[in-house]
Amino acid sequence: QLQLRESGPGLVKPSETLSLTCTVSGGSISSSGYYWGWIRQPPGEGLEWIGSIYYSGTTYYNPSLKSRVTISVDTSKNQFSLKLSSVTAADTALYYCARQVGAGKYYFDYWGQGTLVTVSS
Amino acid sequence: QSALTQPASVSGSPGQSITISCTGTSSDVGSYNLVSWYQQHPGKAPKVMIYEVSERPSGVSNRFSGSKSGNTASLTISGLQAEDEADYYCCSHAGRSTVTFGGGTKLTVL
Numbered sequence: 001q002l003q004l005r006e007s008g009p010g011l012v013k014p015s016e017t018l019s020l021t022c023t024v025s026g027g028s029i030s031s032s033g034y035y036w037g038w039i040r041q042p043p044g045e046g047l048e049w050i051g052s053i054y055y056s057g058t059t060y061y062n063p064s065l066k067s068r069v070t071i072s073v074d075t076s077k078n079q080f081s082l083k084l085s086s087v088t089a090a091d092t093a094l095y096y097c098a099r100q101v102g103a104g105k106y107y108f109d110y111w112g113q114g115t116l117v118t119v120s121s
Numbered sequence: 122q123s124a125l126t127q128p129a130s131v132s133g134s135p136g137q138s139i140t141i142s143c144t145g146t147s148s149d150v151g152s153y154n155l156v157s158w159y160q161q162h163p164g165k166a167p168k169v170m171i172y173e174v175s176e177r178p179s180g181v182s183n184r185f186s187g188s189k190s191g192n193t194a195s196l197t198i199s200g201l202q203a204e205d206e207a208d209y210y211c212c213s214h215a216g217r218s219t220v221t222f223g224g225g226t227k228l229t230v231l
Contacts, residue, residue, distance in 0.1 A: 045225075046224045046225040047212075047225070049220050049221065049222060052218075060218040061219075062219065063219070064122065096166060106155050106157070106212075106218075106220055107155075107157035107169055107172040107173075108157070108159075111168075113166055
C-alpha cells in the first residue's frame with residue numbers, strides 16, 4: 001500500500017523559507033505515469049494546489065505562487081521536497097503531499113496525513 | 122487561475138439525494154473532462170471520490186456520481202447516509218498541467 005509522509009519544521013519565521021519533504025513508501029517515486037504534488041489548506045479554509053513534479057524533474061506550479069515555489073525530487077531517497085520562500089502569516093497552513101495520476105488524468109489518489117506549518121516570529 | 126465556485130453548504134436527510142455544484146470557466150471546467158471530487162472528514166486527508174467528471178475509483182460507493190454541463194460540474198450523492206457528512210471539494214485541470222480547486226462545500230446530514 002502506497003504511503004506518503006510529510007516532514008519538516010512546524011514553525012517558520014516571516015520572510016524565511018519554508019522547507020518540507022515528502023517520503024514515499026510502498027512504491028517507487030520513479031513509476032511512470034504519476035506526478036507528485038503539494039497541496040495546502042489554511043486553517044478552516046479550502047484546498048490550494050501548490051505544484052507538482054515528475055520523477056524526471058519536470059515541474060508545474062500554481063501561477064499565483066510560482067515566483068516563491070521550488071519543488072524538487074530525489075529518486076535515490078524516494079522523496080520530493082517543497083521550498084516556499086519569503087513566507088508570511090498567509091502561508092500558515094496544513095501542507096499535504098499527494099500522488100497525482102498523470103497520463104492526462106490529473107487527480108490525486110494517495111495523500112499524506114498533512115503537516116501543519118505556522119508562520120510566526 | 123481562480124478558484125472554482127462551490128456553495129458553502131448543503132444539507133439533506135438520510136436517504137435523500139443531494140447535488141453539489143462546481144462552477145468554473147471555459148478555461149478549466151468547460152474545456153476539459155478532468156474534474157475530480159474529494160471528500161474530507163474533519164482532521165483527515167482528502168479522499169478522491171470521482172475523477173474525469175464521472176469515473177469512480179475502486180472502493181467508492183456507487184451512491185456517488187458526477188456529471189458536467191458547460192462550465193459547471195456536479196457531484197450527486199444518493200441515499201444519503203450519516204457517514205457522508207463531510208467537506209467536499211471539486212478540482213479541475215486548468216491548462217498547462219495546472220489544476221485548481223473549488224472553495225469547498227460542507228455537507229450536513231440532518
